[in-house]
Amino acid sequence: MMKQSKTNKMGELRLMKGNEAFAEAAIRAGVDGYFGYPITPQSEVIEYLMAEKPHERTGMVVLQAESEVASINMLYGGGGSGKKVMTSSSSPGISLMQEGLSYMAGGEVPCVVANVVRGGPGLGDIQPAQSDYFQSVKGGGHGDYRLPVLAPSSVQEMSDFVPIAYELAFRYRTPVLIISDGLIGQMMEKVELFDQMPRLTDEEINELYPWATNGKPKGKKRRVITSLDLDPYKLEKHNFKLQSKYKTIEAEEVRCEIIECEDADYIIIAYGSSARISQKAIQLAREEGLKVGLLRPITLWPFPKKPINELVEKGVKGILSVEMSAGQMVEDVKLAVRERTKVEHFGRYGGVIHSPEEVLEALKNQIIGD
Amino acid sequence: MSEITIKDIIKPENIVYEKTSLMTDKSLSYCPGCGHGTTHRLVMEVLEELGQENDTIGVAPVGCSVLAYEFMNIDMQEAAHGRAPAVATAIKRLWPDKIVFTYQGDGDLAAIGTAETIHACNRGEKIVIVFINNGIYGMTGGQMAPTTLPGMKTSTSPYGRDVNSMGNPLKITELIAQLPGTYYVSRQAVHTPSAVRKAKKAIKKAFQNQLDDKPGLSFVEVVSNCNSGWKMEPVASNVWMEENMFPYYELGDIKLEGNLL
Incomplete structure (x- = not known):
């Protein structure tokens, strides 16, 4: 991807x-x-x-x-x-x-x-x-x-x-x-x-970016950079344009890395440092015979909803969202999963970094269960 | 002898004064009697006379002149409240051969944007700042500004500005003139033909300094009336300005070629 x-x-x-x-x-x-x-x-x-x-x-x-x-x-x-x-x-x-x-x-x-x-x-x-x-x-x-x-x-x-x-x-x-x-x-x-x-x-720059304000070109219209439009109908139209741009970005620019998910029963979703730690955690899990994969969002927005959806449709039994926060990305994971499988959050925060062992422990306690 | 019609009079050879092409045809959003329109015209006339219309980027503020970019027919950016000097800093640093200026009011420049103003001046950014001081927040309906005079009534100082609890009017222009980074600092007005001529001279000097790559920032304050905000008729507001604003905000050059006068 x-x-x-x-x-x-x-x-x-x-x-x-x-x-x-x-x-x-x-x-x-x-x-x-x-x-x-x-x-x-x-x-x-x-x-x-x-x-x-x-x-x-x-x-x-x-x-x-x-x-x-x-x-x-x-x-x-x-x-x-x-x-x-x-x-x-x-x-x-x-x-x-x-x-x-x-x-x-x-x-x-x-x-x-x-x-x-x-x-x-x-x-x-x-x-x-x-x-x-x-x-x-x-x-x-x-x-x-x-x-x-x-x-x-x-x-x-x-x-x-x-x-x-x-x-x-x-x-x-x-x-x-x-x-x-x-x-x-x-x-x-x-x-x-x-x-x-x-x-x-x-x-x-002038060739590539005709909108850029760096001195009105001779014989051409001047350019303006502004976020203001006092006419609500015009501002709504401008917002339509922005929203359509965001839709294109969501369709075209999702990036993520999928690690050992082919046979996985359980998935960890984590980005950045947490993904590095979670990669070690899935290795520890596999050493214990647990089939765990990692999905690493590279773009946090647009969020990789489609790859998550594909894993859910393949029948993964549970997803642990691991992040060094009190549970923020987990909300987007839940929106993508739409209650079709279990989703939980785990993470240390306030500047504390979780260990791979803690992640594995959380996966066992919160997702895999008995 | 045939009769002379208006068509016989309006001929290129008879024209003694024209609206600069650097002003758009859009009707100004300013109240009749306000100094903004005149100051806009002076800045645009100066840029036209210096032949800089294709090499200038202007930065508009938030305040009455938030729509300056609709009237000034050059490349423009509309900055967040108070941030015009930071916006202009980057444009000038990245396009050092272009002319860059900000056009700001007193709330924008001397309250919320004080840090950006002082630091752009202190770094000696080679830009021009045109500063309109009318002692009030005009756009939002006449609230107290950092430059509101002692005792002056506004909607947020309805019993008059009490300097003990609301502070004294800020002479930001004298303040930035102290900084080695400013090269030219002047205070002008645009309420009479002679004041307009002097103000234009000062604005032209400021832009000429930038064209000549002089070391530092050129800053022109224009003390203006705000007849709507002051709740006066335009002529009366100009008289009030002469009697009350000018003794506090004295007109004239404050710093020339890097030297305080």
Whole structure:
């Protein structure tokens, strides 16, 4: 189900933190501007970019803004002018960006925003969590909108998902979220970097994105980026257009990974760090003779309803939704399953990471039973 | 001698003044008597005179001028409330050869957007900020603004602004003039023909600075009446502005070529 992006790889291997791999991928994906504000556990992104001097490598602009509010509005300006722009933050900072994301959804401004999630609510802690699922996939800001959400589960994917996110952002003129957590952001793994992609020239931007506001072309109509229309009938029409775009994304852009589900009696559904932990849990289960598979959503929105439905129709006896939250994704699993089989949630939260043994135990207690 | 008709008079060689083509034909949404329309025209005339209509991106605020993009016939973005300087920062950084400006009111620039205003000025972003100060929230129906004068009655200070509990009017323009990042700071008005001429000169200087890549931000405040919000007739509101606003918000250049005057 994983669609290939147009990147080339020449076997350039490095040992990197997830945050660093993400930052390096931004330079290599031909990003024009990064605007960010420090927050743990993702400050390595802007630190890496500042140290790398991407202006000398590709001409990329890196700016430390005065706040997350300013950062996201810098993305509005930059994305609205047709440039590839990016920010990254962690949960409390992403909350501050919701206004800007709503405006960009309304004004159809492309950009990429990474959330390296930490425990909440409030200031919470700086440990890994997955408790921003609702905020990411159900809107987050005000108004009727959705954002494509990619969930990497390795340092490799922190790099690989950057060009995919930009393809989605510009194909659908929408902000795209890359949602990881403090574990993936901070841990070091081997990563194969993709080759440097060129930044678009100003001429290419004008050719590809006639909607971009970067100076009215001679003899042509001026362009406007706005989310405002005071006429409710016109605004409803604009909303129809957005909803039809979201339907297309739901039909075309679902990504997920299915592991050992062919013969599975039971399924774990987990994304990101939880999927890594759950993969070990299904291995432990199979060692005990239990036929357990893993479905890993890569896009949290659009949610992989169809693959889940196919597993339900094949007759799986129960599904455990495992996430480092009090139970958020489980609601979407239940919507997909429609009570045709048992669905339960398991997860530690507030910055606590569950062990594979705990996941297996929960599977036995909550799903398999006696 | 044949009779002279109007057709004989309206000829290119007889035209002494025209509406700039950089203003659209859409009727302005502003109240009759308000300074916004004049200031819009001045900004657009300056851009036309400088030949920048194809190389300028404007950023509209939230407030009375939220629809500025419907009247200014150039590429425009409509920013969230107070965020125009951040929006403009990114556009200018990514398109350094283009002209970028924001057009903001007092609530937008000096209340909710204070952080964005101060930090764009402090970074010395090479943009122009045109700031309309009418001492009130006009769009939402006449509430107290950060720039509302002491004792001034608004719908949220119905007994007059009490500076002990509501604070003093914020002289944001003097404040940002202190920052090394601002290159040119001026306060103007558009209520008389002579004020309009001076304001246009200041706006032109601000854009010329950006064209010349001068180091820092150029900031022009325009003190305007809000006859609807102040609940006065237009002429009376201009008299009130001269007698009350100008003593507090003194007109003239505040900073020239990076030097405080």
